[in-house]
Amino acid sequence: MFYVATASVLLALILLVSRAIAGPTLFDRVLAANSIGTLAVLFLAALGFLTGRPQWLDVGLTYGLLNLIGTFAVLKFFRHGDLAYDAEDEGD
Amino acid sequence: MSTAVDILSWVLIVPGGFFILTGAVGVVRLPDVYTRMHATSVIDTVGALLLVSGLALQAPSLLVVFKLIVILALLFFTGPVATHAIAQAALEAGVEPQLDEDRRDRIVLAGERNDIQKKQQNPDATGGVQ
Numbered sequence: 001m002f003y004v005a006t007a008s009v010l011l012a013l014i015l016l017v018s019r020a021i022a023g024p025t026l027f028d029r030v031l032a033a034n035s036i037g038t039l040a041v042l043f044l045a046a047l048g049f050l051t052g053r054p055q056w057l058d059v060g061l062t063y064g065l066l067n068l069i070g071t072f073a074v075l076k077f078f079r080h081g082d083l084a085y086d087a088e089d090e091g092d
Numbered sequence: 093m094s095t096a097v098d099i100l101s102w103v104l105i106v107p108g109g110f111f112i113l114t115g116a117v118g119v120v121r122l123p124d125v126y127t128r129m130h131a132t133s134v135i136d137t138v139g140a141l142l143l144v145s146g147l148a149l150q151a152p153s154l155l156v157v158f159k160l161i162v163i164l165a166l167l168f169f170t171g172p173v174a175t176h177a178i179a180q181a182a183l184e185a186g187v188e189p190q191l192d193e194d195r196r197d198r199i200v201l202a203g204e205r206n207d208i209q210k211k212q213q214n215p216d217a218t219g220g221v222q
Contacts, residue, residue: 001098001105001150005143008109012116012135019119019128027125027182034174035119035132038167039112042143045163049147057159064163068170075181 005046013039030074037067101149108142115139124190125182129175136171140164 013036020032041060048056077083111134118131141164148160 001102001146004109005105005147008113009143012112015113015116015120025125025182025187027178027185027187028128030181031125031129031132031175031178032119034178035115035135038132038136038140038171039116041163041167042112042140045144045147045160049150054152054156054159057156057163061159061163061166064166064170068174071174072177075177079181079184 002046002050006043006050009039009043009046013043026078030071033074034067034071037063037070041067097149101146104142104146104149108139108144108146111135111142112139125187126179126189129179133171133175136167136175140167 016032016036016039020029020036023029023032041064044056044060044063048054048060073083076085115131115133115135118134119128122128122131144160144164148157151157151160
């Protein structure tokens with residue numbers, strides 16, 4: 001049954017990568033990248049069970065946290081052109 | 093006992109994989125960013141929930157179950173936050189949603205609603221007539 005889980009996640013990953021490459025706007029790509037991150041966490045979990053080494057779940061947790069921060073970093077960078085942008089500094 | 097747990101795992105994992113694939117197909121086939129966002133939420137919620145709970149039934153120890161629950165909680169909180177940020181950024185950048193019928197003039201934002209209420213209370217204050 002772990003084969004089924006891994007295979008479906010892999011297939012979904014292929015579809016999402018095609019959207020991330022094709023995506024007409026930046027936001028399509030960011031959205032696809034975010035979902036790829038979610039699926040990577042699920043893939044790591046399933047693969048950990050498949051190989052009988054559930055320690056990979058820790059890697060998945062870290063990846064999930066980095067995924068959120070990465071999405072925000074990309075959005076902030078493309079909106080302000082600067083990762084250190086602070087709205088309160090605007091008034092200076 | 094073990095067979096029953098296995099069957100339950102199958103019953104959870106196979107629909108989980110199905111919903112994940114449904115979400116991925118939706119991301120490829122739907123027409124614009126906002127509808128694709130709707131498709132990815134299927135992966136984040138029901139797909140992840142079914143798949144991870146199916147895996148949790150096969151876990152060798154309670155620690156693994158706990159880690160799976162933490163992963164699930166993480167996905168449940170970060171998924172909507174990231175989607176909301178993307179939607180807001182896309183609207184801010186001027187990406188137009190594809191609409192069958194444009195009804196956005198009916199949408200009243202919170203700030204405008206206050207203005208409308210003020211206008212209704214004292215209509216002379218806005219001074220529309222020259």
